[in-house]
Amino acid sequence: MEFITKEDLNGTKTPLYETHVKLGARMVNFAGWLMPVQYESILKEHETIRTLAGVFDISHMGEFIFEGPDVIPFLQYLMVNDLKLLEKSKGQYSCMCYENGTVVDDLVYYEESPERFRMIVNASNVEKDFQWINKQIGNFRVKVRDVSKERCRLAFQGPKSDDLIAPLVDTDLSTLNRFYFVFCNLCDVPAFIARTGYTGERGFEISFENKYAVTIWNAFMKTGAGAAGLGARDSLRLEACYCLYGHELTNSITPIEAGLNWLVKPKEGIDFIGKEVLIRQKKEGTSRILVGLNLLNRGIIRENYKLFKNGVEIGYVTSGGFSPTLKNTIGLALVETQYSSIGTEFDIEIRNKLLKAKVVPTPFYRNI
């Protein structure tokens, strides 16, 4: 075999870079950041999150603060989800789209007050998003700040995350419902803690000033939780069927095509970017749609493998891999809508061979 690629280790370091290296992590360059892809084993880290709890450094993600009297109307204009469903101390998942309905980014924003929101965006899109948002501000009385590099972000996920975080905080988090957040003290330092995640397990996403990063990370490790890298983060999110920007959502895929019909709200009387296309697609459907699939033969499917029905190309895999929890090969694929119903079988081309796959219900696995 060949190991030709030398990792480009010229990248931005998170405040936990040295900590990861000390733990023996394999560091990779992801979106310009040096991030741990795994510590010892992706499979073990995956299992730790499914059975116990683990902590991820997600400081590479972007964090914006929106302030001003027009924050809500501005976000209503940018987002496909409806902020009327939001309230103070709650977050909301959404996409912001181009006029043609394809996706600038998928993200979560949190309402700290009607005039102050916190937004977490994908690492690979931070600069693009910041520019896009500022370009749309126009007459909206809103100021946006990029605080990404001032703050550390962690995800603490797993069925035991509630028990393990409890001794570290001064607030009862057991009553915090999904997508709600609090400001409280974590290891005696001020932190933003939301009950959100990207793993399909209970858990928290946390943000605090960079200078506390090592203290808080070590405190999590002392609880008996594991450290988990980007490899496990990807296999966990795939089992839970969460879209990953650049795969299921891109600037040539709309949220409706990606199966996020529920996310695009009618928002009657409110104009938002992409509305015309998206509302039409919501009503009339799209010619292609995202499906979950199982590989029926042995093998592994990966991004961009082509799908065929009776020899005719009908789509491609957006994400695929081995499911550590289910012990089979799973994938997400964008297919022609006529081949999207559960049980439909088709072929996937893997290096000049055709293997059988079948459309199955999604998510593959969630425990929330």
Place this chain on the structure above:
Amino acid sequence: MDLKFPADLKYAPTHEWVRMDGDMATVGISDYAQHKLGDIVYVELPVIGAVLEKGNAACEIESVKAVSELFMPLTGEIVETNGNIADNPAFLNSSPYGEGWIMKIKVSNPDEIKNLLSVEKYQEMIQKEED
């Protein structure tokens, strides 16, 4: 890294190990290779009876993150494969020189054996790759 490289084996520059017994070569991947690949989740076994030249791809090995090819370290006929690794691909990680062996080749050109690397030369080579 605490990797093991048995001294009685020969190594190909492409990270396969070879154990010779007469004209039969048992082949697997080195501890370094399994470490670089990470968790191995699928091995497509080589085709028994295939006659392949040194350097040809014999089979594919899939880790969680990527697919890699196993190359023929020597020219010959594939006469046996390790069926256990189809059900337990993790043997390649846990026991690369034992339960994780991949195939046996009936070597057709014994002269090629002397071109394989000794354990010292192989370790030197990977040291250079790492630097």
